[in-house]
Amino acid sequence: MKRRCALSLIALTGCASLSQTALASTEPWPSRSVRIVVPFPPGGGTDIVGRAMGQALAPRLGQAVVIDNKPGASTLIGTEAVTRAAPDGYTLLVSGSTTFSVNPALKPRLNYDPFKDLSAVAVLARAPLVVVVPAQSPFKTLPELLTAARRQPGSVRYATYGSATAPHLAGLLLGLSAGVTLQDIPYKGSAQVSTALMSGEVEATFDTVASAGPLIKA
Incomplete structure (x- = not known):
């Protein structure tokens, strides 16, 4: 799920x-x-x-x-x-x-x-971002993901489109507000981010509903 x-x-x-x-x-x-x-x-x-x-x-x-x-x-x-x-x-x-x-x-x-x-x-x-994790992820809620990041700083990796992009800043802001460290992993684009997420290279990503929709429905 x-x-x-x-x-x-x-x-x-x-x-x-x-x-x-x-x-x-x-x-x-x-x-x-x-x-x-x-x-x-x-x-x-x-x-x-x-x-x-x-x-x-x-x-x-x-x-x-x-x-x-x-x-x-x-x-x-x-x-x-x-x-x-x-x-x-x-x-x-x-x-x-x-x-x-x-x-x-x-x-x-x-x-x-x-x-x-x-x-x-x-x-x-105006497009709000969503947090998406793979179907096989052990994290079923955002608090669970943040708890894991708190226990092992840097263990939760999230895919981005590169430095200073919206997904990158989203992870930084979430980490700051929750008092945890999330590790950003940059990729070239949406296709690479999707592949990394579904293959388990990263634990999560931040993206717009339009872009993340196919992943959510899959």
Whole structure:
């Protein structure tokens, strides 16, 4: 039996926002395809939101909307690609708190300024995170998991998408609030996290309902 627990303390860390560079062209927009950059691998919550946005926009714009996954470096690779693109409205970014608040707070020397180099267009979703454990896990409740972590600090490992991502911060915040140490194990993306969880490489993960849904239903 899989267990999920909503973490209200980090409910807003999964909030996805759509940003674009400022429109500079005088030609009718759009006159060609639009690119949406997602700074995460395919399959995760942000990717799901980006693809849903692309499917909704394409028929309304009358142009193709291309999803361009550029994962890595805690969203820096994808975000910097957008800030370097022409400010003509044809390159959009779908991202969340890692890009707009976490990275600026934790990384003093960014190659972009989220308030100057990007223009917010809309909030697309607010996604609380859930705690997911494998079916064979001995932990049936969140208190049981925390008790094990308290008895053996670092013995409870949780999968993340890398440093400063929402799952990583969720584990840190939960550990701080409960007075325990949870060991984060970074992976490249949602597929790798799912594999690690189901194979028992880690004891838990934190993810959005959209991304964790298939695991919970399996």
